[in-house]
Amino acid sequence: MSDPAQPVSFRGGGFVAQRRRGVGLAVFVVLLLLAEWGTRTGFISQLTLPRPSDVLATFGELYQSGLLFKHLIPSLTRLIVGAAIGASLGIALGVFIGLFSLVRAGLVPLIAAIFPIPKIALLPLFVIWFGIDEASKYALIAFGTFTPTVVATYAAVDNVDRTLIRMGQSFGLSWRSIVGKIVLPGAMPGILSGLRISLTIAIILLVAAEMLGAEYGIGAYILQAGSLYDLERLFAGVVILSVLGVLVSGVIGIIERRVLRWRV
Amino acid sequence: MDLRLQNVSHSYGDTEVLRGIDLEVPSGQIVCIVGPSGCGKSTLLRMLGGLERPASGDILQLGEPPADCLNPLTFIFQDFALLPWRSVRGNVELVLEDHGLPRAKRDAIIDDVLARTKLTEFGAALPKQLSGGMKQRVAIARALAVNPAVMLMDEPLSALDSQTRELLMDDLIALWTRQPFTAVYVTHNLAEAVRLGHKIVVLSRRPGQIREVVELTTPLAERQYGDAGLEAQQQHLWGLMRDEAAAADAELINV
Ligand SMILES: Nc1ncnc2c1ncn2[C@@H]1O[C@H](COP(=O)(O)OP(=O)(O)O)[C@@H](O)[C@H]1O
Ligand SMILES: [Mg+2]
Numbered sequence A: 001m002s003d004p005a006q007p008v009s010f011r012g013g014g015f016v017a018q019r020r021r022g023v024g025l026a027v028f029v030v031l032l033l034l035a036e037w038g039t040r041t042g043f044i045s046q047l048t049l050p051r052p053s054d055v056l057a058t059f060g061e062l063y064q065s066g067l068l069f070k071h072l073i074p075s076l077t078r079l080i081v082g083a084a085i086g087a088s089l090g091i092a093l094g095v096f097i098g099l100f101s102l103v104r105a106g107l108v109p110l111i112a113a114i115f116p117i118p119k120i121a122l123l124p125l126f127v128i129w130f131g132i133d134e135a136s137k138y139a140l141i142a143f144g145t146f147t148p149t150v151v152a153t154y155a156a157v158d159n160v161d162r163t164l165i166r167m168g169q170s171f172g173l174s175w176r177s178i179v180g181k182i183v184l185p186g187a188m189p190g191i192l193s194g195l196r197i198s199l200t201i202a203i204i205l206l207v208a209a210e211m212l213g214a215e216y217g218i219g220a221y222i223l224q225a226g227s228l229y230d231l232e233r234l235f236a237g238v239v240i241l242s243v244l245g246v247l248v249s250g251v252i253g254i255i256e257r258r259v260l261r262w263r264v
Numbered sequence B: 001m002d003l004r005l006q007n008v009s010h011s012y013g014d015t016e017v018l019r020g021i022d023l024e025v026p027s028g029q030i031v032c033i034v035g036p037s038g039c040g041k042s043t044l045l046r047m048l049g050g051l052e053r054p055a056s057g058d059i060l061q062l063g064e065p066p067a068d069c070l071n072p073l074t075f076i077f078q079d080f081a082l083l084p085w086r087s088v089r090g091n092v093e094l095v096l097e098d099h100g101l102p103r104a105k106r107d108a109i110i111d112d113v114l115a116r117t118k119l120t121e122f123g124a125a126l127p128k129q130l131s132g133g134m135k136q137r138v139a140i141a142r143a144l145a146v147n148p149a150v151m152l153m154d155e156p157l158s159a160l161d162s163q164t165r166e167l168l169m170d171d172l173i174a175l176w177t178r179q180p181f182t183a184v185y186v187t188h189n190l191a192e193a194v195r196l197g198h199k200i201v202v203l204s205r206r207p208g209q210i211r212e213v214v215e216l217t218t219p220l221a222e223r224q225y226g227d228a229g230l231e232a233q234q235q236h237l238w239g240l241m242r243d244e245a246a247a248a249d250a251e252l253i254n255v
Helices: A023-041 A052-064 A067-099 A101-114 A119-130 A134-158 A162-170 A175-212 A218-227 A231-259 B041-048 B088-094 B103-116 B132-145 B162-178 B190-196 B228-254
Strands: B002-012 B015-025 B030-034 B056-062 B073-076 B150-154 B182-186 B199-203 B210-215
Touching (some): A023 A052, A067 A101, A067 A134, A101 A134, A162 B073, A175 A218, A175 A231, A218 A231, B002 B041, B015 B041, B041 B150, B088 B132, B103 B132, B132 B162, B162 B190, B199 B228
Parallel strands (some): B030 B182, B073 B150
């Protein structure tokens, strides 16, 4: 045949998650440059959006006055203590729900009932139970982290390959070994992706709790700035929160890459 | 240690799966169980290994397992059942960890079984790095590590391509020739059954009943690929199974 030769057109691209470094950063930089350019040229009014360079200057003042750490350290402590309590209790209960049908039958409806409660609405209750100080904030953050962790954990336990558990039983492994060496590692991917969500919720609740009653803390700082309509300070606070969110997500990403190296 | 099944029957709800099975698994022999799919072979094997209780009948263990046997009834699964987060060594070690063996003894066992399954260099590899045939060899190494009295194999080669299957079959025969083990080998592949079985049990379609038990006397090491006598046996078995398989197939479509 004398038909002209043509390359077979490629149509197999896309639909694959690839790691691309720097793109996320580039998006941030472009948005910031746009805001800076807009506020400088007057295209965006100073009242609508603070100038990024002013926010940076405010941030520098905050750092130099030592107030940054005065706000940051109590916040981080609350976040770490509260989230650690909530996540560990959540993982433990989630595993129990996943393993015992009686616990599941008893508690899943209860979890479903408390999941949609906006936890911040319960802060007065926690203040009565645990006092006005740190304990009520820990409790609020812990409670908020707890419910999504439970749900993610028992779903993850449900998804552990049953044939592996059968295998463990067929080799006469003890119950503890089966749970510790088969169920937990098998549920780890699901637990970690659940933690991503619950830790973000923890940051939101942290700010909410601090807005309702704290002298120091990022939430309190943002509230003060907001009531004075001091947009530079407000944004400086917001940036701290965003950085915190990115850090949490980055740390979980690192843990995932280390712990889940075995995944295909 | 021998195993004996006495009049074993089983149902899942309204579905009768096995009916009146009487079977003897003598020590040092490989008993192959063949039958159309869905006739209850896996169920029978799970019962032999204590993973399931029969609705009626008895499953008996005759005699004591050898003293150094860590897990008398040991499975090898069709889908390998390796822990993906553990290395080859770690997967074998898993089944030794609960027995309180001293470190040196444990390492010696692992080295020995990895050598017997030709996996010595791959100790540190993760399952995702291995081919299907190697994964199944890891599973065989893991089973050998507990020094089983009876190996229960549920279509161990069915997930593999035919070349790998041949190679692994040769490996199994070599392992058995060096040190005879007792095994119940479930398969739907008649060629495997006539290569490996001392006794071949043909089950009917569901509810599974024993149609015939064929005893093969040719020593395993002398059974060659394409042997005329074995071909004849295989033809005979196929004759038994063909109608059952056809009927079972039609049944599944009607469901
Ligand atoms: N856990 C179970 N619950 C209900 N039915 C089952 C269960 N396991 C197997 N069966 C049914 O029992 C029959 C025999 O299954 P199985 O022993 O796996 O057959 P085989 O291994 O011979 O293909 C099948 O019809 C299957 O659907
Ligand atoms: Mg089966």
